[in-house]
Amino acid sequence: MSPDKERHFELDLTKTQTPEIFVGANILEQMPDYLKGREEIYRNLHGKGWRFAIVTDETVAGLYGEDLVERFRASGLNIAVLPPIKEGEGSKSIQSYEEVASQLEEGEYTRHTVVVALGGGVIGDLAGFVAATYRRGIAYVQVPTTLLAQVDSSIGGKVGIDIRFVKNMLGTFYHPFATFVDPQLLRTLPESEIRSGLGEIIKYGAIDHELFEKINRNLDALLALNIDKLSEVIADCVAIKVELVQEDPEDFGVRQVLNFGHTIGHGVEEASSYEISHGEAVAIGMCIETQIGVAMGIWTQQERQSLISLTERAGLRTKVPTNIDLEQVIANTRHDKKRVSGIKLVLPFGVESSKVEGHTSIEVCEDELRNVLEDNVAKQE
C-alpha cells in the first residue's frame, strides 16, 4: 500500500469503571436495594434488566444461599443459585470453570447477567474468571465470606484458575462493579480460616506500620470475632489495597508489595498439596523472606522478631513443617509467575524503627533459597 493510502485509527478506550466497595456489619441488607438502583440504570441503557446467578461452594450455599436469594427476591430481583461447586483450592480448575460456564449456558443466561460470587477466595477467583470470559464478559459482584477474601482477594480484579497445580496460571484482571464486605458472615467461619485471613492482615501490617500496631493491640478481639474491631481492621486493609490498586492496577509497581511472603508462600502452599491454607502459607513465607531481608539490611533483626511474635500470637506457623519437601518448594518457585531470572522476593521495609513505607524487590538464587529454607524447618502443629 502506498503511504498516501495508509490510514490510521485510534480507539479511545479510556472509559473506566469505578468499582465500589462497601464494608460494614450487616451491609448485605443494603445490597439488594443498591443493585436494584444499578439495574434501573442498566435497564435504561439496554432496555433489559438483569438475571443474577449466585456462584458458590457447597458449604457457603448451605449457610447463606437461601437467605441471599430471599433478600434479592424481596427486592424484586431475578435470582437463582447455580448448583454449588465442591469447596477447596481443587475447584480453581479448568473442570470447575467449565462446570460453571456450562451451568450458565444451560440456564440460558445471556449477556444481561450478573454473577454473584458468594464465597471465599476460591469462589471469587473462579466466578470472576467465568464472568470475565462467559459470552466475552458479563458483570459480577463479590460477596466475600472468608476473612482472607474480605481483606484481599475480592478487591483488585485479579481472577483466575490453576493449571496442573500451578496457582493462578490462567487469569486476567476483571473487576466486580461492587464488593460487599460484611464481617457478620465470618461468624460461621472455622477458626483455622480466621487465622488464615490474619496471615494476609499481618501482611498489610508489614506495609502500614500503624496498622501493625493496631493488630498487635487488638489481636485477641480479632480472634474472638469482635465485629467492631474486625470491621475496623478489615476496612483498614481494604483502604491500603484500594490505594495500591488505584496507583498500579496491573501490578507492575507499587502493588507488588502485596506479594510479600507469596513467593515462598505459594511454594509451600503447593508443596503441601493445599493442606496448608493460603494465608497460613503466606505467614510462613513472610517470616522466612524477612530472614533474607535482615541479611540484606532491609529489615532489622528486631523488626523481624516483632513480625514473628505477632504471627505466633495469631496461631500461625512461622516455619516450614518437616513433612514438606523443600526441593518441591524450590521447584515451585521456578514456575512462580513473578519470577524473571533469579527467584524474586518482594519485601516491604521493616515494621518498626523505620517509618519509611514502600517496598523493594530482591532476587536470590536457588542455593540461597535452599539455605534459608533449611534454617526454617520446624515440627509444629
Ligand SMILES: NC(=O)c1ccc[n+]([C@@H]2O[C@H](COP(=O)([O-])OP(=O)(O)OC[C@H]3O[C@@H](n4cnc5c(N)ncnc54)[C@H](O)[C@@H]3O)[C@@H](O)[C@H]2O)c1
Ligand atoms: N484474587 C486475589 O487477589 C487473591 C488474593 C489472595 C488470595 N487469593 C486466592 O484465594 C484463595 C483462598 O481463599 P480462601 O482462603 O478464602 O479459601 P476458600 O475460598 O477455599 O475458603 C475456605 C473455606 O471456608 C469455607 N467458607 C467460606 N466462607 C465461609 C463462611 N462464612 N462460613 C463457613 N465456612 C466458610 C469454604 O467453603 C472453604 O471450605 C486461594 O486460591 C488464593 O490464591 C486470591
Ligand SMILES: [Zn+2]
Ligand atoms: Zn495472598
